[in-house]
Amino acid sequence: MQLLKGEKEEILACVKEVLGENSKTHENLIPILQQVQKKLGYLPALAMDKIAEGLKVPAVDIFSLVTFYNQFRLNPPGKHEIKVCMGTACYMTGGDITLESFERRMGINEGETSLDRHYSLDRVACVGCCTLAPVAVIDDEVEGKVTPTRVDGIMLALEEDREDNAIEKSGPKVGAEDE
Ligand code: FES
Structure with missing residues (x-):
């Protein structure tokens, strides 16, 4: 990265x-x-x-x-951190489909961060809102009933934020330095 x-x-x-x-x-x-x-x-x-x-x-x-050790993170957190719950209730109601939907739309796999660091995607254990399953946490906000259609809506909002950001700060944010 x-x-x-x-x-x-x-x-x-x-x-x-x-x-x-x-x-x-x-x-x-x-x-x-x-x-x-x-x-x-x-x-x-x-x-x-x-x-x-x-x-x-x-x-x-x-x-x-x-x-x-799970506690260590090798990828930088994205500007938007998306965590998909894979606890039992969420898994049983399609959490894996929710995770796949985010992966496909972001073009990254779980545990990864997009190259521009706009998104990072992780799976998490039960976040305590099982009645809302399947659940995703978007920047610390819990979203319930996250079907693939709902994923589209969430991604649209996050992409609009990217455009706003690009207008505010013209020019690329990523430098030419390599690790
Ligand atoms: S299993 Fe997902 S919130 Fe409990």
């Missing part, structure tokens, strides 16, 4: 700060990863490389660890 303008510097500063606040031992690896994720919203590859350097551990070990 491309880094946004200025993001490389932000990542380097964040890792430096977190490493400076913790002793650089193996035992601190998970707390360090958690702190960096909390500040950046995810764990970019560049951050994992710099943490590996700082702790003198192979980068591949860090990558294996973060892919093992």
Whole structure:
């Protein structure tokens, strides 16, 4: 995933700060990863490389660890975070179809973020609104009875927001820096 303008510097500063606040031992690896994720919203590859350097551990070990634990996120959160509930009630009422509908319309799979970072899509466990199943959470707002038709309406609203944004801020938001 491309880094946004200025993001490389932000990542380097964040890792430096977190490493400076913790002793650089193996035992601190998970707390360090958690702190960096909390500040950046995810764990970019560049951050994992710099943490590996700082702790003198192979980068591949860090990558294996973060892919093992669900708590770590490798993709940046989108401007709009869409979470589809896959708890039992939602699954039984078509949650998988809802998820597929979002995937098809966004052109990404669950767990991914669109290249322009307008959307990210994730599955979640029961959010406690089972009577509204199937449920999706759009930027912390719970939406009930999310059929494929409802997905179309939600996507339309989110796309309108993209156009508004493009008019307000002319020019691409994504920089040319690579991770
Ligand atoms: S299972 Fe989806 S809200 Fe409970």
